[in-house]
Amino acid sequence: MNFDSISIRIFLALTGLVVVLLVGAALFGEVQVRNYQQVALRDQLTETADSLLGDSTEVLANRAPAEPFAQRLRDLGRSNGLRITLIAVDGTVVSDSEVTGPMANHGDRPEVLEAQQFGTGSAERRSSTTGKETFYISRRVEGDGAFLGTIRVASEIAPLRSERSRFHTNLALFGLFALGIGAGASFLISRWISKPLERIEQDASELAAGRLDLRVRSEGPAEVRRLANGLNSMSRELRDRLEGMRRARTEIETILASMQEGVVAVDGRERVVLMNEAAARLLGLSAQLGPGATLWEHLRFPELERGLRAVLGGSSAWHGDAVSPNQDGRTLGLSVARVENSEDADKPMAGAVAILSDVTAIRRLEQVRIDFVANVSHELRTPLAAVMGALETLADPEQEAAIRARFLDIGNRNAARLQAIVSDLLDLSSIEAEGDRMPLEPVRADGPLRTAAGALAGAAESKGVRLELPGPLATPAWVRGNSQRLEQVFTNLLENAIKYTPKGGRVIARVRLTPKEVLVDVEDSGMGIPAASLPRIFERFYRVDRSRSRDMGGTGLGLAIVKHVVRAHGGTVSVKSEEGQGTNFTVALPRIPEVPKNS
Numbered sequence: 001m002n003f004d005s006i007s008i009r010i011f012l013a014l015t016g017l018v019v020v021l022l023v024g025a026a027l028f029g030e031v032q033v034r035n036y037q038q039v040a041l042r043d044q045l046t047e048t049a050d051s052l053l054g055d056s057t058e059v060l061a062n063r064a065p066a067e068p069f070a071q072r073l074r075d076l077g078r079s080n081g082l083r084i085t086l087i088a089v090d091g092t093v094v095s096d097s098e099v100t101g102p103m104a105n106h107g108d109r110p111e112v113l114e115a116q117q118f119g120t121g122s123a124e125r126r127s128s129t130t131g132k133e134t135f136y137i138s139r140r141v142e143g144d145g146a147f148l149g150t151i152r153v154a155s156e157i158a159p160l161r162s163e164r165s166r167f168h169t170n171l172a173l174f175g176l177f178a179l180g181i182g183a184g185a186s187f188l189i190s191r192w193i194s195k196p197l198e199r200i201e202q203d204a205s206e207l208a209a210g211r212l213d214l215r216v217r218s219e220g221p222a223e224v225r226r227l228a229n230g231l232n233s234m235s236r237e238l239r240d241r242l243e244g245m246r247r248a249r250t251e252i253e254t255i256l257a258s259m260q261e262g263v264v265a266v267d268g269r270e271r272v273v274l275m276n277e278a279a280a281r282l283l284g285l286s287a288q289l290g291p292g293a294t295l296w297e298h299l300r301f302p303e304l305e306r307g308l309r310a311v312l313g314g315s316s317a318w319h320g321d322a323v324s325p326n327q328d329g330r331t332l333g334l335s336v337a338r339v340e341n342s343e344d345a346d347k348p349m350a351g352a353v354a355i356l357s358d359v360t361a362i363r364r365l366e367q368v369r370i371d372f373v374a375n376v377s378h379e380l381r382t383p384l385a386a387v388m389g390a391l392e393t394l395a396d397p398e399q400e401a402a403i404r405a406r407f408l409d410i411g412n413r414n415a416a417r418l419q420a421i422v423s424d425l426l427d428l429s430s431i432e433a434e435g436d437r438m439p440l441e442p443v444r445a446d447g448p449l450r451t452a453a454g455a456l457a458g459a460a461e462s463k464g465v466r467l468e469l470p471g472p473l474a475t476p477a478w479v480r481g482n483s484q485r486l487e488q489v490f491t492n493l494l495e496n497a498i499k500y501t502p503k504g505g506r507v508i509a510r511v512r513l514t515p516k517e518v519l520v521d522v523e524d525s526g527m528g529i530p531a532a533s534l535p536r537i538f539e540r541f542y543r544v545d546r547s548r549s550r551d552m553g554g555t556g557l558g559l560a561i562v563k564h565v566v567r568a569h570g571g572t573v574s575v576k577s578e579e580g581q582g583t584n585f586t587v588a589l590p591r592i593p594e595v596p597k598n599s
């Protein structure tokens, strides 16, 4: 039995109360019955003694015969179950309702002595005559103011006892019955009070086990109903908060998942707290590491290790670049920062968070810029030195006319070269600066090519290179373009083709149309480009043969300009070449479907 349970406690308390009340009532009843019996017996005996006082006086004063009185005593005694004794002043028994023969002197009996002294005496003792427990009442018998003797009435106590034991039996039976009723009632009352509490306790246990959608039953007494309502509003509040937290976590996870940058958060013992997909990808892991994973068991990345250790060791932040452990040659930018435990000021620090970003392109661009500045300086230095040398020679008035003429020519050529480089650089930078914002308008697909070819026809002819142009287009096609820049593109391509094609060769330009694109080929039968150089041909200042290009007046910027202009048009430029066989450049530009009416 569970003595902790409220129903058992109530049941035991009520049943205990019933038992205490019953026992109390029984004890009280016992005392009452005993008193009542005593009073009734004493009254009966006194009454009997008093009724015999007159006649006793007569007998003891010898004014009346003894025998009829003795008979009367016997009759009275038999009919009432009493023993009546008349005792003379000297203690001699004059007459006794039960004993007929001679009897011992009764003068020393306590009730007789008491009656002599006070008029009435009583005693409860074992009778030395009958040998039974007896209750005695004695009355002093007087005649004419003189003490004549004592009349004593006695009754056995045994019948009273048996009467009381019957009463006890009845009392016990009633007590058992009342106890049964009391226990039954206690049980019902305890269930009545505890039931709603037990129900609410069950519901609360389910709530505590996480079933927050459960509604606690609101029934029973007012306090229990208030408790149920309180629990319900608490679970509602809890549900809302959990929902809020879940939403916040989902938002964070969604944001982290959509980030390009990798995020790795670790705790003070370098265990993963959080890792997003991008981090797994950048670190070359097949899947994200879950919370609690030990980072270095899955990953070997000394720079990240160093950064996290530095921050966990006390630095506020750490930044650095490292080659990706993915071994794909990418460069990762690492930024590690401390994560302070804002909730608990006693705990010194919660951990560190590392942001990983792919900085390959940025670093490459930075390198390109550095190289570019170096290249520009290098490209300008040679013609500048030549110009300065020429000027120095020319400054000498004693130089011969022929030498002066030669140095004047050198100075002129190098100044022109400087001008060409600077002008190409300016072009390139303004094309780059314009970028997507280059002003574009509908342009005939073959217009810029024909203009450029027209301008170069003379140069081709004087070099002895045949320049072939396409016939008029069957369907006029249009592109969105900047004619001036496109002319520059085709001028550069045709110029190169003529330049790098020996005398007797040919340059063929073609225009092909597809539903979406206009493709312009510039093909020559020249010296071609070695396969190793093809990927670098569009870089600034890149030349297959530096001195030859310089001799031919090239700046090494022509194809870079072509690439940037075509890109600003949303197009592409590609090259195919075989050394000694010739080269074919193809410019692809997006075609616009409708033909403007007024053009």
Ligand code: ADP
Binding pocket: 492, 496, 497, 500, 524, 526, 527, 528, 529, 537, 542, 543, 544, 545, 549, 550, 553, 554, 555, 556, 557, 558, 559, 560, 583
């Ligand atoms: P350059 O001013 O030197 O011509 P470009 O950027 O126009 O500079 O060209 C870069 C290099 O590409 C040239 O130096 C040359 O080596 C090579 N090249 C360009 N076009 C051709 C071609 N049609 N045939 C052979 N080589 C070419």
